[in-house]
Amino acid sequence: MKKIEAVIRVEKLEEVADSLEALGYPGMMVSHIEGHGRQKGLVEQFRGREYKVSFLPKIKIDIVARDSDVEKIISAISRIAKTGEIGDGKIFISPVENVMRIRTGEKGEIAI
Numbered sequence: 305m306k307k308i309e310a311v312i313r314v315e316k317l318e319e320v321a322d323s324l325e326a327l328g329y330p331g332m333m334v335s336h337i338e339g340h341g342r343q344k345g346l347v348e349q350f351r352g353r354e355y356k357v358s359f360l361p362k363i364k365i366d367i368v369a370r371d372s373d374v375e376k377i378i379s380a381i382s383r384i385a386k387t388g389e390i391g392d393g394k395i396f397i398s399p400v401e402n403v404m405r406i407r408t409g410e411k412g413e414i415a416i
Contacts (some may be wrong), residue, residue: 305400306374307412310365311337311393312385317363323380324367331416333366343390362393368400370413 336357405415
């Protein structure tokens with residue numbers, strides 16, 4: 305099993321979530337986060353004065369998936385979240401040792 309963490313633009317959340325549900329992955333955790341990468345924020349103007357916005361709003365999606373499904377999930381996320389502009393986000397993949405469904409006590413892939 306793998307944990308997929310995708311950091312995407314806020315406006316792409318609904319489209320990405322719909323695509324993942326169509327793939328058979330309706331279960332996900334969504335967090336509203338702030339951060340920056342290489343772009344290091346933005347310089348905005350308000351009432352004629354410039355100010356720097358260091359941390360931009362982003363969405364983080366967490367999904368735990370079977371190893372065999374990882375490639376199609378990251379492919380769907382990257383295809384939909386990509387605008388070609390700086391700030392599209394990143395996808396992190398890490399191993400998951402085990403999972404347990406609290407309600408039933410099921411463990412492993414069956415608990416996903």
